[in-house]
Each structure stands twice: as C-alpha cells, then as structure tokens.
Amino acid sequence: MTAITQERIQAALRGLGRFALLGREAFASLITFKLAWRDCLYQMYFIGVKSQSVISITGAFTGMVMAAQTYFQFHQVKMDTATLAVVGVSMCSELGPVLTGLMIAGRVGAAIAAEIGTMRVTEQIDALRTLATHPVDYLVAPRLLAAHVVVPLLTVESIAVGIAAGYVVGVYLLGIDPAYSWYNMLKYTDTDDLIMGLVKSFIYGGIVAIIGCYKGMNCREGAEGVGQATTEAVVYSSITILIANFFLTLTLGRLLELI
C-alpha cells in the first residue's frame, strides 16, 4: 500500500471522527436546551415554508406518474382499481420521504453548507467563539432541530399532494372507478406505511442538516472551498439518504411487523 492511499484512509477516518464529534456536540446541545431558539424558528421558516412549492411540485408529479404507469400495467390484467393503492403505499413509505429528502438536500443542504462555509472563511465563526457563543449552539443545533421537525411535515405534504394528484389523474384522466379506487387504497395502505415514511423523513432531515453543517464548518479556505463544501454537502447527503433508505426499509419493515 502506498503512502498516498494510507494518507487518504487516515484523512477519511479523521473526517468521520470529526463528523461523529459534531453529531455528539449537536445532540448534547439539543438535550441541554442550549441552542438558540429564535434562530431555530427562523430555520423552520427557511427550511419548511420556503420549500413548500418545490416539495408539492415534486410530490404532485411523482404521484401523477405513479398513477399513470401503474394504470398502464394494471389495466392489462384488469386490476384498474388497485392503481391508487399502489400510489398510496409507495408515496407513503418510499417516494414521499426519499424525494422530499433529496429535494431538501439540494435546496437546504446546499444553503446550509454555503452559509456556514462562508462564515468560516470570513472568520465569522471565530468571531462567534470570541463572543462566548458555541458555534454548535448557534449554528448547528437550530438547523438540526428545525430539519428534524420540518422535513416530516414536508413529507406528509408531499404524500398528500401526490396521492391527490394521482387520484385526479387516475379518476378524471384515465377513468378508473373512484369508489373502488378509494376503497382499495384505504384497504392496502396501512398506518405502518405512513409511520415508516415519517420515521424515514425524520432521519433524512437530520442527515441533510448535519452533513450540510459539517461540510460548512470544515470548509477549506476561499471561494473555491465554499463551492466544494456546497457540492459535497449535496452529493454526500443525497447518497447517504439513498443508502440509508435501503437499510431503513429492511429494518423498519421488520420492526413494524413485530409490533
């Protein structure tokens, strides 16, 4: 093994260590209520209210495509009225949380990394520290808490909009029987599916916020450093969400079966 590979591995491990420490600090800040509440409210507004158009458009078109595609397949085997059930289950447990997570990673993760990264390179984080304020209390914890609270709400919104849009496409465009569709959807879409979606989105919100903060806090000098931190925040949080989704689907599926 060459020295360069070794150095890379060491750097990666050190990065993971710092990431874990940041997570621990943020958690400690949350449970000891040291975080800046006013900033938390502002972040909820920024992450939640300002993301609504993106989230509802994503939800609506995903729901519509799901309905159409499912209908095309199911129509061949005369199962038209099960279309909405598929839309419901997949929106609740997979598409809603994952797509919301990805959109939030693009919109919010990037903004967080860019903002905190710029603060770092212009010494604003150092200034914060000299003013006896812990950067985690002031910058990280409010964003983390806000994302944890708001992303599940956004997910519910995208699920609702998606199912409604799917219903409109299915019933008014493709002419599926509304009553049976509705009945089947309620029959096959469980509370468990929604719980799974909510738990997932709670976790994805945290992933986006903490990776964005981490990338910002550890950003390299200069405009290039901020740019890189922003890109990496989006890429890493998107990939983490997709990978975590697989494992969450397996474990949560098992867990919810047990209960």
Place this chain on the structure above:
Amino acid sequence: MIEVRELRKSFGAHRVLDGVSFQIEKGESVVIIGRSGCGKSVLLKHLIGLLQPDSGVVRIAGEDITRMDERELIRVRQRFGMVFQGAALFDSLTVAENVGFAFRRKKDVPPEVVRRKVAEALEMVDLPGIENKKPGELSGGMRKRVGLARAIVYQPEIVLYDEPTTGLDPIVADSIDQLILRVRDRLHVTTVVVTHDMRTARRVGQRILMLHDKRIYAAGTAEDIFNSTDPVVRQFINGESDPKDVYF
C-alpha cells in the same frame, strides 16, 4: 493576567511560532509589532483559545486554556473582547444586532438597555445612527470600527485588537487610539494591540513586544524600543527595507 510560555505552533511543515514567552499584567496595555506574516494574528488567536498550540502554555488569570474544550473556553472567553483584522462582522445581522450580540446570552439585560449600550458604543467609534444598516453596506474602515464597538460594548476585562487602525484615515485612527486608551483607563482593561502602525504603537503601548524570527525578539517599554540600537528593531520602526530584499 496573561502568561504565555514556550508557545510553539506549525501549520503543516510551516513553523510560525517557536518558543514565544511573555507575560502581561492586569490593566496593562501591550503592543505587539512585527513584520507582515510573522505570526502576530496567530499569536493573538492563541491568547483566546481560537487556535491550539502544538506545545506550550497560555494562562489566563492562572488557568491554562490550551487544553480546555470548547465549552469550558466559553467561560474564559466571557472576559475577552476581540477585534479581528478583517472585522468579521456577521453579515446576516444588522449593525445593531452585531454590536449587541454578546447580550443575547445575558437574558437579564432588558432590550432598552441593550439598545442604549449599542447606541453608545457606536457613538464612541464615531458612527452614530447606523444601527439598521447591514455590514455589506459599510466601508472597510466603518466595518472595522463596528467590530471594535462589538468587542468593547459588554465591557470585557481583556481586549485583543488585531490591527485596529490599519486602513483607517489618520484622523479616525487617532480617535481609535484615544478610544483604546479611554477603554483601558476607565475600566482597567488589559489591552493587547497588534499593529504595524508606529504611531499607534507609540501612543497606546506601555510596553512593546517585537515578534521576529518566530519568537519575541525584543521587549521593553515604548521608550526602550523606540530608542533601541538593535539593527533589526531600528530597521522595523524606521520602516527601512533591507537593500538585500529589494530586487528591482
């Protein structure tokens, strides 16, 4: 009040400080001079725990801060105010919010009092009535003075100034010098000023430390330094470049 012993710091392979030692008493004002890039800002950041040394000790009122974690440091830093070389204002906040930032954690101070103190501090740095501007709308010199107001508004025991008068016109620079002295005398503030400005050094410094070649090269009262016969010190205070260093 501040004691630094055998401080060493490198960035990668680049050694910046190599065995810096000095002591600053309570209520004293000390000026640190030295060539650009010799590590004055780095040294100042060690005094407030923004940087961790590779080895050595920094004691603030008897407490070693070099091995403290960030939460413990918060307690120590409440005694400090710091003016950054590049002002480092929070650009998402207004000037008033910037200056009043330290009062966020003091819940017992009512908002009117904060507002009054902020107005007074801005008055002191000769910038009355700009409370609602954003840092982006200010000139570089104005930003620096807002940074100064932010560092002294909560009346800390120790104030660190990183080049407080660089980039200001001579009249404002003079008023900042006066301000630094006023703040020091009124509240017995321990003052550390980093500067290249010899006028500021002469006026503000009771004692002058010269950082050269990674350590404290010369130390003494302002008089000692300005009357020094040491060639390195003389060259610096007279601002003569070495003929060897001039290539064209």
